[in-house]
Each structure stands twice: as structure tokens, then as C-alpha cells.
Amino acid sequence: MVDFGILLQIVFWGVYAGCIYILLATGLNLIFGVMKVVNFAHGEFLMIGAYITATIFFITGINPYAIILLSMLALIAIGAVVERLCFRPILGTGKLNEIFLSIGLIYIIQNSAAVIWGDEWQSIKSPYEGVSIPIGSLNVPLDYIIIMVVTAGILVGLWLFLKRTKIGREMRATSQNRKGAMLVGINVERMDIISFGIGCALAAAAGTLWVVSGQVFNPYMGSIPAIKAFAIIILGGLGSIPGAIVGGLLYGIAENGAAYYFGGIWKDAVSFILLIIVLVIRPTGLFGESGE
Amino acid sequence: MDLYLKRDALVRYGTPALIGIAVIAPFLSGNLYLLNILTLMLIFIIFSSAWNLLAYSGQGSLGHAAFFGIGAYASTLIAAKSGISPYVTIFLGAAVAAFIGILIGLTCVRLKEWFLAMVTFGFAIIVQTITVSLLTPISGGWDGIASPRLLSPDIAGYQLIEYYSILVITIACILFIYAIMKSRIGLAFCAIRENEIEARAAGIDPVRFRLVSFAISAYLAGIAGALEIHHIGYVTPEIFGVDLSFWPVTYVIFGGLGTLAGPIVGTIALTIIWDGLKMLGLTFGRYIIIGVLLILVIVFLPKGLVDLPNEIQRRWNARREKRMKADTATLKE
Numbered sequence: 179m180v181d182f183g184i185l186l187q188i189v190f191w192g193v194y195a196g197c198i199y200i201l202l203a204t205g206l207n208l209i210f211g212v213m214k215v216v217n218f219a220h221g222e223f224l225m226i227g228a229y230i231t232a233t234i235f236f237i238t239g240i241n242p243y244a245i246i247l248l249s250m251l252a253l254i255a256i257g258a259v260v261e262r263l264c265f266r267p268i269l270g271t272g273k274l275n276e277i278f279l280s281i282g283l284i285y286i287i288q289n290s291a292a293v294i295w296g297d298e299w300q301s302i303k304s305p306y307e308g309v310s311i312p313i314g315s316l317n318v319p320l321d322y323i324i325i326m327v328v329t330a331g332i333l334v335g336l337w338l339f340l341k342r343t344k345i346g347r348e349m350r351a352t353s354q355n356r357k358g359a360m361l362v363g364i365n366v367e368r369m370d371i372i373s374f375g376i377g378c379a380l381a382a383a384a385g386t387l388w389v390v391s392g393q394v395f396n397p398y399m400g401s402i403p404a405i406k407a408f409a410i411i412i413l414g415g416l417g418s419i420p421g422a423i424v425g426g427l428l429y430g431i432a433e434n435g436a437a438y439y440f441g442g443i444w445k446d447a448v449s450f451i452l453l454i455i456v457l458v459i460r461p462t463g464l465f466g467e468s469g470e
Numbered sequence: 471m472d473l474y475l476k477r478d479a480l481v482r483y484g485t486p487a488l489i490g491i492a493v494i495a496p497f498l499s500g501n502l503y504l505l506n507i508l509t510l511m512l513i514f515i516i517f518s519s520a521w522n523l524l525a526y527s528g529q530g531s532l533g534h535a536a537f538f539g540i541g542a543y544a545s546t547l548i549a550a551k552s553g554i555s556p557y558v559t560i561f562l563g564a565a566v567a568a569f570i571g572i573l574i575g576l577t578c579v580r581l582k583e584w585f586l587a588m589v590t591f592g593f594a595i596i597v598q599t600i601t602v603s604l605l606t607p608i609s610g611g612w613d614g615i616a617s618p619r620l621l622s623p624d625i626a627g628y629q630l631i632e633y634y635s636i637l638v639i640t641i642a643c644i645l646f647i648y649a650i651m652k653s654r655i656g657l658a659f660c661a662i663r664e665n666e667i668e669a670r671a672a673g674i675d676p677v678r679f680r681l682v683s684f685a686i687s688a689y690l691a692g693i694a695g696a697l698e699i700h701h702i703g704y705v706t707p708e709i710f711g712v713d714l715s716f717w718p719v720t721y722v723i724f725g726g727l728g729t730l731a732g733p734i735v736g737t738i739a740l741t742i743i744w745d746g747l748k749m750l751g752l753t754f755g756r757y758i759i760i761g762v763l764l765i766l767v768i769v770f771l772p773k774g775l776v777d778l779p780n781e782i783q784r785r786w787n788a789r790r791e792k793r794m795k796a797d798t799a800t801l802k803e
Contacts, residue, residue, distance in 0.1 A: 216584045218532075267769045273583040274530045278723045279768050281716050285761030289754035297754070401712055402595075408588050447599035450592030454577055457589060461580045 183315055188434050194322045194391070196430025197329040198224075198384045202407035203414070203422040204333065205380035211353035211417035212373035215265055216273055218280035221404025222287035223253055223378045227385025228395045229295050232302050235389075241305055243324060246386040250379035257378030258371050266370065284401065291397035301394045325387045332383055333423070336376070349373055353417060402446055409453040480779065481731070488734070492637055496630055509633050511741045512640045513698045514721065518733035519647055520690035521718035526651065526728050527683035528663030529578065532587040533594035534691050535714035536574070540597065541567040541692025542699035542709055543609060546617040549700070556620050556700040557635070564692030570597075571688025572681055579680040591715065598710035614706030617699045636697055643690055648730055650686065659683055663728075691718075720760065724767055726774025735775050 206220050230249040235242045264283060268275050309320040340346040352359040352369040360366055384403075389395055410429050414421025429449055436448035492512075496505050521534050545563025549556045574593050578586050601609045609615065620635070621628040650656050658679045661669035666676050699705040718733075725736020740760065747756040767774060771781060 218587075264765055264769075271772065274525075274727075275768060275772070277530060277532070277584060277587050278719060279765055281719055282761040282764035282768065284716075285720075285757045285764070289757035289761070292754040293758070405588060405591055408584075409592070412585060412588065441603070443599055443603050447596045450589075450596055453592055454589055457581060457585060458577050461582075461585070 184438070186314075186316055188438055189431055190316065190318065190322070192431030192434040193427055194325060194430070195434060196427040197325050198388055198403065199407055199410055199429055200423050200426035201329060201332065201380045201384035201387070202403055203410040203426050204336065204419055205377035205384075206404075206407050207411050207417055207419055207422050208336075208349075208373050208380070209377040210411070212349055213261075213265070213269065213370050214356075215269065216276045216280070216408075217265070217283075217377075218277055218404065218408070219283035219287060220377070220381055220407065221400025221402070222284055222291075223257065223381035223400070224385040224388065224403060225291060225395065225397060225400035226256065226287065227253055227382030228389045228399070229291060229385075229397075230382070231386040231389045232300065232395070233295070235302055242302065242386070242390045243328070246328065246383055249382040249386050253378040253382035254375035257375040260378075261371050261374035265374070266367070269370075288397045288400075295397065297397050299394045299396045301392060302389055304390050304392050307392065321391050325391060328383075328387065332380065333419075336380070337419075339376075345369075345372060406446075406449050409449060412453065413456055484731075489641070493634075496633055502629055505629050505633055507741065507745055509629075509636055509701060510698065511737060512633075512636050513694050513701070514717065514741070515734050515737045516640055516643045516697070517691055517694035518718040518721035518725075518737050519644060519730075520687045520694060522722045522728065522733045523647055523650070523659075523690070524683055524687035525722065526656070526663065527659035527680055528583075528666075529680060529683065530583060530587055530719070531590040531687075531715075532719070533590035533592070533715050534687075534718055535710050535712070536590070536594040536597045537567045537571055537688040537691035538695035538698075538714055539594075539601075539705075539707075539709040540570050540688075541695035542617070542705050543601070544692070545696035546615065546699055546705050547608060549618045550615070556618050556696070560693055560696035560700065563696040564689045567692025567695070568685045568689035571684045571691075574688075575681045575684030578684070579677045591712075594710050594712075594715055598707050601707045601710065609707070612707055614704060614708075617703055617705050619703050620697075620700045632701065636701070639693070639697065643693065644730070644734070647690070651730060655679065655682060720764055722774075723764060724775060726776035729774070729776050731776050732774050739775060 202220060202224060205223075206217065209215055209217055209220075227249045230252055231242055231245045234240070234245045234248060260283065264279055265276070268279060304321050306320040306324070310317045311320055311323065312318075340350060348359070348364045349369050349372065351362070351364055352366050352373075356366055359369070385395075388399075406429060407426075410425040411422055413429075414423075414425030429452075432452060433445050433449050437445040440448070492508075495508055517534070517538060520537075521531065524531055524534075541560070541563045543563070544566035545556065545559045548554065548562050549559040552559075574590065578589055581589060602611050620632050625631065651659075658669070658674045661672065661674055662676045662679055669676060695709065699709070721736040721740055722733050723736070724740055725734065726732030743763070744756060744760065747759060752759075771777060773781075
């Protein structure tokens, strides 16, 4: 028997978990769209965002949701440096090289974080802990609602940026046709840096939300969410941001459903089983055209 | 096409020298701590060579810990249940790894490079999950199980015998890989890696050869995993972790992707750096340094350490040419 209340609860958890995946996957999609680069170290930026949030919170004690902008700004800077020093020199030398470079980045970033902040699991308490709002038969924690609203706000902001600003248009042009963009006088390397920075900022936002909702974090937390975000963009279509949103939500729900029905240990495995099934049926991904 | 298998002077004199050093190394080091490091280094040479063979056919796996671990668990269980010597069961355990490798390969062969990386990464996690959930009754869950030792610790100097036996197995594995790279199979791997459509046109079935490379690579990785576990005497599901999947990649990229010597050179160099840094008391710092070195190698030495002599010569020639040009220019004036 499937209890409707429990099902609703699972869907709600899934949507909340999905928010973090959506932010990660959207960032990856942006980077992939413009640079055609596969950055497996993307989760490490989520982790840095988480630690920046926690550190500022421990020092100042201000409302952690307010820190989200700061952590995004910090990650834009870090992302720009990483792009310039690591990814630009190897651009166009093959997908495998990018994966190998990401492994180097993972080593560096994870362990730098471990040196700075220690490698124990930590967590912070949200100011709204224990506050929940009844919606129908459900008691929804206020944190979850804020996180969904913030995610939606960021996505709308990104959409406006891409559609309405000059830089956004240039970025879209670069992602559609790099050589064409160069021909009409767009500085594609500048677009690379900007898209990488924004992608990292989205990861930082995901990190902040991760921490604020009271989930534990340590320097090694980022790898699995990042790989899942990759799975999501494979499912949702490379470079398609609506695909990333739908994929992220589905993933969050599937994962939480599996955790509920098979036990928490299956949470990670189920998402990969899903990915493998999809890739066996369609080697280019669900909505993928020829892709890269 | 460059097959990276040229026998130049470095290889002709380097190989016997390396084997010579490996034979006398235990006596040079003279303590058991270093002997243990050397033994593990040999095991990782097998492991990274196995990964390298898969990459040789154009497939970069991020989940080779799955095969390493399956070999280890299978060999442990066979040896523990039947009482057969681990020296026999490592090959049986590796066969299990190869079988799973073919199954995983079947889902991977049609995928593009980084989809494949993702799927193999996912497989390592799935295998780990299955080990600690469905297979707990025989695998011992997260606590792991004791593994029969290669040799009983009662035998005098058993560490030394272990080291030499593993050295023999390592050399055998390397020779096996060399034979494959030299054979028509190796040629087919190269052809698929360089251009799949042309390979197909030449009558090579990419799917079949990719599966072959998956099976061989998984088999050798299984041998390495079984050796390590029988050497240590204990196996836990941590063996399927990301760390063990990334190590062979790091070793191979450092040494030189797609070359026979690359994994060997890379493993030796990084082991020296790694354990040297450990003696200096670094913990997280070691990973940071390895990461920086890895990125430097990828950016400035794309063919790895084995290419260093050539690279230096190229740079030197380029500089000399430049100087000669400058000289002739001044002469003309």
C-alpha cells in the first residue's frame, strides 16, 4: 500500500534535494554550453561555498541566508582564477584531459579545505530550525520553503541575465557557435571566464543552501553531488537549462523515494542505476542531440 | 602513427637497470617499512598498467576501484572458503573481476568519453552499495573480512618472499600487456582510439575490441586488488572508494598515458614523492602537492614524465635553432 501522505512527503523532500542539484547542474550546463568543458571538480566549489557560509556565520552570527551573495561573489573570483590557470591552457585538447585535470583540482581543493578548516563533519543550525508551516496535510519546514524560493529566484535572475543583458546574449552566441561569435567580435575567452565564474557562483549558492538547511558537510562532500549533477545534465540534455531543472527535480524525488523504500544506503546507487539504464537505452542521453 | 613503443636507448638500458634495482632494492633499503612500500608500489604498477590498457583503447575509466575490489573480495572468499593458496586464488578472483568487467563494458562500449567516465564512476558506487547491503552475509558489510595472507607469517623472511613473488607477477603482467600492445589486438585498440569510423572501415569491430580491453584490464586490476588484500590481510568496502579509482589515473597521467613505461615510471615517481612527503610529516599537503604536479604535467608535459627527455631535447633544439637564426641574421647585416 502506498500511503499518499508519505508519497507527498517524499516528493517534497525530493524537490528540496533537487534544488541543490538544479543549481549545480545549471552551473555545469552553463560552463559546458559556453566552453564545452567537463569539470568534474564542480562539487568542490559547492564545498567551498558551504565552508565560506559556515565560517562567516560562525564569526558574525548573521542570518546565514544573507551570506549567499557573499559566497557567490567569492566563488566567481575563485572560478575565474581556476579557469584562467587550469582550463584555458588545455582547452580543445580532448575531453579526457579535462577529466584528468579535474582530478588534480579535486586533490588540491579538497585538501586545501582540509588544511584550512579540518576534515571533520560539521553542521550549523538554521535560525528557523523547528519552524514549520502546515500546507494541507503536511508540515513543511520553513527552511525548505525558503530554499525553494531562493533557488527559483536565482534561476529567474540567471534567465534574465542570459536573455536581457548584452553579456548574456554574447554568452549564448558563444555557446551556439564559438567561431561565429569570434567573427562578430565577441571576446570568447572573456565569455569563458564569465560563464565559469557564474557556474561556480551557482555551485556556491548550492553550497550555502546545503549548509543552511542543517546538512552536515566536510571537505570531501562535493564529489558525489557533482557527479550526480553530471548525470542530471546527461539525462536532461547537454546545455539545456530547462532540462537541468526537470532532471534535477526528478533525480531528487527518485533518490528520496529509493532511500525511503530500500534504505538510505541505496540513495547514491539508485541515481547511478537510473543513469546507466538511460544510457543503455539512449547512449546520447534522454534529450541529447548529437551532443559533444 | 606513433605507437609509443619505440625501443630507444633509454628503454634498452633502462629496463634491465630497473629490474636489477627492483631485485636488489630490499637489500638496499634493509627495513620492513620500506619493503612494504616497495611491495605496494609493485601492486600499483599492475593496477595502473591495467587502467592504462583500457585508456589505450580510448576508454578512460573513473571507477577502476570496482575491479580492484571485486578481485580482492572474490579471491579472499575463494581462498577462505576452500583453503586453496592465495597464489592460486588471485587468478580466480581476477577472473570474477574480468567477468564483471565484461558486464560493465557491455553498458559502456557505445558511450562517449566522459559519459563512460561517469558510468564507470557510478558502477564503483553501485558495487560498493551492493557489497554492504545485499552481500553483507558473505562480505561482512562495512566491517569487512579478514583475508588469508599470501604466506604464513611463521615462515622466516616471509615479507621478502612475498616481495619477490609479487615482483615476478608484476613483470609477467607487464610482459603480457606488452605482448597485447604489440599484437593485432593492440593495433586495433590504437585504431579505435584514434578514429573509430576509420577503424570500422578497416574492418575492426570497435564494440568487440572495447570489450576485450575491458576484460583484460579488469582481469589485471583484479590481480592487483587480490594481491594487495592478501598482502595486507584485511578487506573492507573502502576498497571501492573514489581514492582508489583516482590513483591509477594519477599515476598514468603523471608517467605518460598510452605508453607501456608510463604507468611504471609514474607509479615509481609518485610513490617516492608521496612517501617522501609523508616522512616530512605532511598529510593533506601531500595531496595538494600531487594535485599541483598533476596539473603542471597535464599543461606543460602532455605526454607525461616518459616524454621528459624528448621534451628537453625539443626545447634545446628549438633554442639552438633560434640562436643560429639570430647568428645568421647578424652575419647578413
